[in-house]
Amino acid sequence: MTDLPVADFLSALLGSGLLLAVPLLLAALGEAFAERAGLLNLGIEGMMLGGAFAGFAVALETGRIAAGVAAGAALGVALGSGFGLLTIWLRVDQVLTGLAITILGSGLTGFLYRDLYGGQNRPLPTTAARLDLPVLTDVPVVGRALFGQPLLVYLAWAAVPIAALVLGRTRFGLAVRAVGEAPFAADAAGIGVAQTRFAAILIGGAAAGLGGAFLAVVDVRTFTDNMTLGQGFLALALTMLGRWRPWRILAGALLFGMLRSLETGLPILGMDVRPEFVGMLPYLGLLAALVVLARRAAMPAALGVPYERGRR
């Protein structure tokens, strides 16, 4: 059976690729809401790191994965409301605010990790429960990878149609898109611009915190300094690549997760490549994809512009 490694390779690629895609998918879906509402959140990176650390700390103290995940999402909501207060209420520059949150997230998590846990590699004692779908897991090659994942993975997948439905077919989704495209018209039509944007950034913050918590608590099962490694920024790029549409964002996140899992997958095929070289490829692929798919993408017209009634 000389072709066995290929099956192993595909299975590993799919299995770890799906896990790697989840934090990106969650963060990018949340950012789609924020950007559709006119808010560019460069703080995602800091929110993800915060969610990762809060999730890790709570899961470690309580021994409960679910508590950690909830804590990550809650911290994301808190940071999101901070972003909202500064950019919507005080009309502070969004890029400035986002970068401030990212610096704070990186600094505070690194500080507390060292201070509380001595900077040691502390693995979580518990593993997230896997939801094995009977029969389906027995499908060769893809079975285990697709249908033997932690519960949160399925929830992340389920978030895609929900996000598409909410953005595309509900009154709230319409309001989000309206305040991002034409806030003055939306205001005149009786839509609360500030409230809608605030709701959108809370969704974005929760999703980013959840993504970070997933990374630390479910996937890696520990915390390390700056463990998000720019994934928050990557989520921004994926949001743009997917043109703020949930299904396209899912496609981008999956593709990117697979490309990143090549790092672990290629050695299975006996290929001797340096991880850094493989690590570079997804980003180059992303740039190429942006050129092909997102050039001259029509951004939400009011993206990055603070709204002030009566001041056009």
Next chain:
Amino acid sequence: MSGAAARLAPVLSSLAAIAGALLVGGLFLEARGKDAVGGYRLMVERGLGSSFGLTEIAIKAAPLLLVGAGLLIALKAGVWNIGVDGQFLIGALAAGVVAPGLSGTLPNAAVLLLAALGGAVGGLAWATIPALLRVRFGLNEIITTLVMTSVAINLSAWLVKGPLKDPDVVPPQTRLLAKAERVPDIPGTEVHAGLIAGLVAVAGVAVLFGATVPGFRLWVLGQNPRAARHAGMDVGRLTAGALLASGALAGLAGANDVLGVRGLFQANWNPGYGLAGFALVYLARLRPLVVIPVAFFFSFLLLGGDLMSRARDVPTQFVEVLEGLMLVFFAVAVALERGRWPHRRRSAAVEGSPGPLPAQASGEAA
């Protein structure tokens, strides 16, 4: 309101932001059971009260000045170069390869100049890709410069672990430059000459925007891209130029650290000047000459963070916490300033922020 008060307001906002950050940061330290007052005293006594401290501050200021000069050009022109870290790394790697490669073949001064040039070209090359993507395809440079940084982190690590590694040593690094091969000290000090390059760069940016036509064009672009276009300016070229200049200076900062301080480029080394540079340039209200004292202040903080981590068991990330707090307080201060003096709204926006997001401009640049 009198003219003097109007001029003082921005200064007071920045000072208030710094004071607020130090205060809240100190309370945070106390809450974590650390001696904040003792720590701050240590920062001042060892940092400002010893020749060791002053020398270190001067050395650490050089890369901040170079990065700050580059960010000034980009942000004043309304171009968001968030990829300073990538340009820095590629510049540092280029300098770390060129200097040992040429050493012995030319006089040392020439080697250093060529290596510094290599660093600048490296940073510039790295900024060329986002510049092209922006001008040719309308891709937002916020995203592309960030992605390019991720590429640079991997690329530089790969190169220095593989093709560009010094074969004579085990750790992945370029060949170590001997002390005599590095940037010489400014006579009478132990501060290497990179500081002069940093000061000249910031002064050059001040002249660029204060007294030249290209600088004026960049400024107009930053204020109002539409007006720039209607006035017949080549917006694409100006945008690309600002990004390239910014990248070249970031690359030069990388060369500064390799040629003046470390003597080599190592895998997985990334001081992350990009975010610090942002905080510093904003606190200086995008004014070139104000960047100089703020850069020295940030350098003082960096040294203070080292001192506190060694003597007081305060994690070095405390400096990042302070930088983040400063940005938040600065943002709030600018907002309050705007609210209190409504008739100064327009100029407050001018000094505090580099104008609208390129997203709006890019559609029209098409």
